[in-house]
Amino acid sequence: MSHYSEQFLKQNPLAVLGVLRDLQKGEVPLRISWSNNQFISKILDVSQERLVIDLGSLEYENRAALKAENMVVMAETHGAKVEFVLPRLELSEYQGLPAFVTLLPGNLWFVQRREYFRISAPLHPAYFCKAKMPDKKRDPLPSL
Numbered sequence: 545m546s547h548y549s550e551q552f553l554k555q556n557p558l559a560v561l562g563v564l565r566d567l568q569k570g571e572v573p574l575r576i577s578w579s580n581n582q583f584i585s586k587i588l589d590v591s592q593e594r595l596v597i598d599l600g601s602l603e604y605e606n607r608a609a610l611k612a613e614n615m616v617v618m619a620e621t622h623g624a625k626v627e628f629v630l631p632r633l634e635l636s637e638y639q640g641l642p643a644f645v646t647l648l649p650g651n652l653w654f655v656q657r658r659e660y661f662r663i664s665a666p667l668h669p670a671y672f673c674k675a676k677m678p679d680k681k682r683d684p685l686p687s688l
Contacts, residue, residue, distance in 0.1 A: 548627075548653050555651040557592070563626060563654055564590045572621045576630075578612040581605060588638050590648070597633070597644040609633050609644065617649075628652035 554560055567574070568587040574597070576585055583600030590596070599606050609615070610633060619626045628649040636645040 548655055552653050552655045553651055554654050557648070560628075560648055560650075560652050561590065561592060563652060564595065564648065567619055567621065567626060570621055572619045575618045576600075576609065576615050577618070578609070578615040581608050581612070583609065585644075588643055592648070595630075595646050595648050596636075596638045597646070599642055599644060606635075606644075610635060624654060624656040626652060626654055 554563060564587060566572075568590050571586055574585045574587065576583055576597070583602070583605040585598045585600055588596040588598050600609065613632055615630045615633070617626075617628050617630055628651070630646050630649060633644040633646050636643055638645075
């Protein structure tokens, strides 16, 4: 994950929490991967104390995830890529159903690539158009 520029690394706990809350509110799919395994999930709850992630759809993936260490979590939302590492997951309950629980990551990568830039278009030279008026008179009108 260190192949990104340091400018994209968020280390402040409140910044990390804010990005994770945005992922939760948007119900953004997460790809959780480790060694030769992966599954798709989503954030169920996030607070300063814990991160709650939904179980995967296959039982053997969930069992493997409980044994795994240093899982890479990736998500893409609104043109930004979010990536972080979770050291370990524990099985717990959330709203009466099984879920994975872990501590918040200490940092995360929030890589935002712009598809356009806010560059002001030059105002000169001015463009004009000509229109025929009902009285057959031609007046140059500035184009917007």
